[in-house]
Amino acid sequence: MDIRRQIIKGDGVEIPSIVLTPDDFKGVAIIVPGYGGSKDEELGLAYRVAEAGFKTFAIDFRGHGENGSHFDENIILDLEVVINHCKGFGKVVVIGHSLGGRIALISSSDYAIGISPALNTRFSESTMNLLITAREYRVNQKYKGIIKKVIKEIPVFEFKDDDKRAIIYGSRDIPEIISVCKNYKETAKNSSIVEIYNALHNDICTLEDTFKNIIKQLGRFFE
Template identity: 45%
Template sequence: MEIQRAIIRLKTANTPAIVLTPENEVGTALVIHGYGGSKEEQLGLAFRIAETGLKTFVIDLRGHGENALEFDEAVLSDVQSIVSYCRSFGGKVIAIGHSLGGRLALISNADAAIGISPAICETFGGQTRKKLEELRHYRVNERSSVTLEKMLSAFPQPVFPKTHKKFVLFGSRDIPEIVDSCRQLDTDKAFEIKNALHSDIFTLDTTVSIIVRLIDSLYNKKHETLGS
């Protein structure tokens, strides 16, 4: 497998990325970190995804990691443009994201999407706001710590039509607002990971095994979960 650093140069933004290219490609994956995260945090998951045969792009969202642009609502346009860029490599594109990245994946124009602990809630309680400001805000280049909630409220909610391949994974010990919103989904495409926390769910073998099985079903027709 080839692993290299890259800059995805598009009209909306120049996005730092790490690209994992397997020997035999069957499609493309885009991996998106959460608020206050970075591409480096998702490399373990990305490697497992690339092992399934997908050329895998792990990116830094604007305002995060090596991406010098200020974090704002244009982050969604960036993701949409990168999905289109991924299509140039042929095959289906699956977007896989954690937290904010999960929300972006689920509302993107990818052929399939997996939201890991996706921030599909429109607001957070006081305790969660405090944790975000204390533990994540310092890692983001943004004007205000309330930028995230304003964006979540403005972004469209993900929909789960039977014809589209969208899935949600969340932890039983996840952020309370995320647990509540995921449990209320009117879909059979949500997987609750026992004892998983928001901060570790994307590192757990249970989570990765489900993701690999979903990918196999989409690209290799080994399982029936994703349908045709």
């Protein structure tokens, strides 16, 4: 497997990425971290996806990791630049965690998997305080608390019976995320919405059950 760094450029932005390319691949995967995360934290997931036969791009969107741009509501532009780059290699699936899961689901990719996706436009005060305390210091942003504006302004994903979009969440996830995912389970009965037993919001991307469910879903997408 070939592993290398790459800066993806387009529409005036530059997206740092780590690209994992197996000898043969059947599609392209983009791994998007959550708020305060980075591509480096998602390399375990990226490697498992690449092993399953996908040219895989782990990326840093604006304000995160090696991306020097300020974090704002235009993070979706960063993802779309990477998607457009990847379409030259085949069909594209985006796999995103938390905020990354939300933008994955609303993106123009052929397929998407949202892991503990932050689908709410508002979260409780305690959840927001925890997010700001535990994650904000890792983000390059113009002012404190901009995450509230971003969550409110990014388009909301409406999950209907869609065989090109899937959700994975944890049984011990953020309460608001659990509530939204369970509601989608009731209204989109033919879609893939999987609960990972005992998974927390911050560790779900490291669990074997999550890896297995992602690989299984990729098999459905690319059968």
